[in-house]
Amino acid sequence: MTHTSFHIALLLLLSSMQWLGSSLASNPLHHSASVGKVPAIISSDPTITSLSKRPVLQPKETVPPKIECTLKNPQGKVCVRASLGVEYVVRENKKNYYFNLNPGALQVTGYCGSQKSIFSLDFDGGHLEFTFIKEGDVSYVSTVKALLRPVAPCKNCQNKTYVGVVSNDKLFKAKNGQSFQCKSQTTLIMASYFRVKLVPLQIQAFDLVNGAFGKEVECWDDYNKRMIPIILGAVAAAICLVAILTTLIWTKGSIRHASVGRIEKVLIANRGEIACRVMRTAKKMGVRSVAVYSDADRHSMHVAMADEAYHIGPAASQQSYLRMDKILDVAKKSSAQAVHPGYGFLSENTEFAELCKQEGIIFIGPPSSAIRDMGIKSTSKHIMSAAGVPIIEGYHGEDQSDAKLQSEAARIGYPVMIKAVRGGGGKGMRIAHSEAEFHEQLESARREARKSFNDDVMLIEKFVENPRHVEVQVFGDQYGDAVYLFERDCSVQRRHQKIIEEAPGPGISPEVRRKLGEAAVRAAKAVNYVGAGTVEFIMDAQHNFYFMEMNTRLQVEHPVSEMITGTDLVEWQLRVAAGERLPLSQEQVVLQGHSFEARIYAEDPNNNFLPGAGPLLHLSTPQGDQCTRIETGVREGDEVSAHYDPMIAKLVVWGEDRSAALKRLRYCLRQYNIVGLNTNIDFLLSLSGHPEFEAGNVHTSFIPQHYDQLFPAAQKPSGEVLCQAALGLLLREKQHTETYRNQTSDMFSPFASSNGRRLNVLHCRNLTLQLGDDKVALSITYNPDGTYSMETGGQVFHVSGELQKEGDVTFLCCSVNGVLSRPKLVILDNTVHIFSMEGSAQVDVPVPKFLAGVSGSSAQGGAIAPMTGTIEKVLVKAGDTVQKGDPLMVMIAMKMEHTIRAPKAGVIKKVFFKEGSQANRHAALVEMEEEEGAGEE
Structure with missing residues (x-):
């Protein structure tokens, strides 16, 4: 969608026709400037959505007045007819100031050339300026500038000005000879403090007017008997701006995209799980998909699924998935009619949405104006307040000095939340619990915001202790309709990022659910929202809720909303983007059952959820069905890259109620088995089985x-599990022996038998297993009947079993002391992994000392990199004295900021990396030595 400033410029231009029309010689409606200057009024009421309730400014006058005008060129040819009503509102100190511009002090100046025109309007309330570029019968607006000066007696704001400026090569274009109508009231927002209401509008635009460079165009004014210079470009501007208005106001006359049948190909400007998700729905609808990929994703799952795939650059997202020019070039090369941005990357990039529109490519998402206004948190707060959506106390001002932000934090009261105005996904967000730590948290949030959003502007909000994070799925179409698909509870988080979501929210009454949904729809309509969006709220213990932010894209957790409503939101996206109406009305959206989504990450929960990377050496998942969905973008053998988010998959389940859904979630988590890197699966099992979580008593401080x-505390595997691991090793050894026997011609080779048979004596062998840092001795006796007797820790176990293969999964069917079980068995290198419904275990076989390599000593006595990443900031230098826990470096990895701290007290001897350099996992970052005398008593 076009930038909102365009709409303001359009509206002000059209409103100026009130006076231009009255000055025409024909003056067909006998409208003049005799209305005079309308005094401003001050109202403490919220912004009024019904004009019938608007206070009357003067006796016998309904505000806003209806304006009708006709604009002609010097030859007497009608260029524009318009009928509209408009009022201006400035919100200051939580009050609305209403006023109209003074028609008696209007001056119109400018010039028109064959290629370029400039048009200016100066009036009592401000200044308006347009720059136009002409190319044949098409005019492009390249710059729009609107400046508003509040008129007296607006006491609190009369010394301030409000300015909106937009500049681009080709902001929008229009041809002549088009006609548009709008029959519904709408609100256009230029900034957080300035908005304009527009009542029913009808406009007809005819031919563009041509003129020589610098030539003035004359209009006649019988009322004032004076000449008003008007440039010819103003007429072209009216036509261009009218054209753009139709893309903002959804009416029956709106320009629609091609029907779904004509969206034959869609480019997914993303990777991984979400790219695969969109492709599945596109395939179901008969729409071909185009993938883009970086060097790191050349052999990825989303590339394999696509009908076409194009390389766009190196692994770093700034050089590939964030390159708008490359993605649009691929869209044009592949003849894709639409671009689906997924989530992350360019999904909430205003410039990208506008570029798609300029190129004639459908951006499957909301208008760019909605992305912009909701992406700037300070602006979104003002818009939501005006729309009657509850907001929380905070500071969203322009003064970004440390002193100002710290004083505002003190005014609001600690603890406070420091958030990037363009933030999202937990990035650029910190909590300051006291004034002493405010500066450190502010700087950390700014660094992360600059890295993630290229913008370090911050807002400060009161931090609500132990709130719930409740969000509402909304969906709007191009006709002004919007619905909500109920709420999701995403309260349980780590590092301010969601880890498990559910829908609907536990313990939320139908009445609160309705109020949440209605507030979310008001929020969506306030920005003329189109497509899938999520309105996020903070909810306190009394179920009062406050607007937090709006995510102008499809959310990661959208599947739980699909599961409880029986919808496919990606299909909705494709249909609405193509011009169709919403598939369901609000009354037709029915809530059924309960759904959970668990995000499976490559991370180490026991190390502050440190993100990880590496190969998926083994991957087995639960069986998908109507109640179980696996949303993933990786397969066994794929690599979880350090360049992108470490999410492996989303496990989504549904049940008739919360208890049934939770039971299914835990069952499926036990069937989700991964080997090759650390995951959070065991933690998710622990979390979902916690009594308070089962009761629905969730909040953001739950973890x-x-x-x-x-x-x-880590529990050592039981004797039974050790016996299972040993049995697995013995049976694999037996398989290898049988394979060798089948391939060799020497039937008497000692390598062709592993049954342990001996004359007159049972064969025994000792096996050492390692559990973490501990080693466990196991004595194994081979029995004549093929079973085994295993002794460890003074206990004797009678063990038997066999290996069974089902597809790519190996099961160990075994009996330990008469107890039968069938766990999954994965043996890689010298490690045995056992997965069962009771949990998982990892048992290592120590490598003999004569085979073990000598570990390097470069990292001894220093700090090492916990993962592969970029050194963002170096905080120490050689010779510095540090204490244990002091920050040494700041590393960016997995799109998150990580502080590397001193493992002990000492002196920095050497720093191995500089800012901006890449450090591999386990690389030595600094070398330290103990300070002299540190070890003496």
Whole structure:
């Protein structure tokens, strides 16, 4: 969608026709400037959505007045007819100031050339300026500038000005000879403090007017008997701006995209799970898909699924998935009619949405104006307040000095949340619990915001202790309709990022659910929203809710909303983007059952959820069905890259109620088995089985509050599990022996038998297994009947079993002391992995010392990189004295900021990396030595 400033410029231009029309010689409607200057009024009421309730400014006058005018060129030919009503509102100090511009002080100046025109309007309330570029019968607006000066007696704001400026090569274009109508009231927003209401509008635009460079165009004014210079470009501007208005106001006369049948090919400007998700629905609808990929994703799952795939650059997202020019070039090369941005990357990029529109490519998402206004948190707060959506106390001002932000934090009261105005996904967000730590948290949030959004502007909000994070799925179409698909609870988070979501929210009454949905729809309509969006709220213990932000894209957790409503939101996206109406009305959206989504990440929960990377050496998942969905973008053998988000998959389940859905979630998590890197699956099992989570008592501090229960001390595998691991090793050894026997001609080779048979004595062998840092001795006796007797820790176990293969999965069918079980068995290198419904275990076989390599000593006595990443900031230098826990470096990895701290007290001897350099996992970052005398008593 076109930038909102265009709409303001259009509206002001059209409103100026009130006076231009009255000055025409014909003056067909006998409208003049005799209305005079309308005094401003001050109202403490919220912005009024019904004009019938608008206070009357003067006796016998309904505000806003209806304006009708006709504009002609010097030859007497009608260029524009318009009928509209308009009022201006400035919001200051939580009050609305209403006023009209003074028609008695209007001056119109400018010039027109064959290629370029400039048109200016100066009036009592401000200044308006347009720059036009002409190319044949098409005019492009390249710059729009609107300046508003509030008129007296607006006491609190009369010394301020409000300015909106937009500049681009070709902001929008229009041809002549078009006619548009609008029959519904709408609100256009130029900035967080300035908005304009527009009542029923009808405009007809005819031929563009041509003129020589610098030649003035004359209009006659019988009322004032004076000449008003008007440039010919103003007429072209009216036509261009009228054309753009139709893309903002959804009416029956709106320009529609091609029907779904004509969206034959869609480019997915993303990777991984979401790219695969969009491709599945596109294939179902008969729409061909185009993938883009970086060097790191050349052999990825989303590339394999696509009908076409194009390389766009190196692994770094700034050089590939964030390159708008490359993606649009691929869209044109592949003849894709539409671009689906997925989530992340360019999904909430205003410039990208506008570029797609300029290129004639459908951007499957909301208008660019909605992305912009909701992407700037300070602006979104003002818009939501005006729309009657509850907001929380905070500071969203332009003064970004440290002193100002710290004083505002003190005014609001600690603890406070420091958030990037363009933030999202937990990035650029910190909590300051006291004034002492405010500066450190502010700087950290700014660094991360610059890295993630190229914008470090911050807002400060009161931090609500232990709130719930509740969000509402909304969907709008091009005709002004919007619905909500109920709420999701995403309260349980780590590092301010969601880890498990559910829908609907537990314990939320139907009445609160309705209010949440209605507030979310008001929020969507306030920005003329089109497509899938999510309105996020903070909810306190009394179920009061406050607007937090709006995500102008499809959310990661959208599947739980699909599961409880029986919808396909990606299909909705494709249909609405193509011009169709919403598939369902609000009354037809029915809530059924309960759904959970668990995000499976490559991370180490026991190390502060540190993100990881590496190969998926083994991957087995639960069986998908109507109640279970696996949303993933990786396969066994794929690599989780350090360049992107470490999410492996989303496990989505549905049940008739919350209890049934939760039971299914835990069952499926036990069937999700991964080998090759650390994951959070065991943590998700612990979390979903916590009594407070089962009761629905969730909030954003759930994990730290229940830390001891969620992170119990590691339990050593039982004797039974050790026997299973040993049995697995013995049976694999037996398989290898049988394979060798079948391939060799020497039937008496000692390598062709592993049954342990001996004359007159049972064969025994000792096996050493390693559990973490501990080694366990196991004595194994081969029995004549093929079973085994295993002794460890003074206990004797009678063990038997066999290996069974089902597809790519190996099961160990075994009996330990008469107890039958069938766990999954994965043996890689010297490690045995056992997965069962009771949990998972990892048992290592120590490598003999004569085979083990000598570990390097470069990292001894220093700090090492916990993962592969970029050194963002170096905080120490050689010779510095540090204490244990002092920050040494700041590393960016997995799109998150990580602080590397000193492992002990000492002196920095050497720093191995500089800012901006890449450090591999386990690389030595600094070398330290103990300070002299540190070890003496």
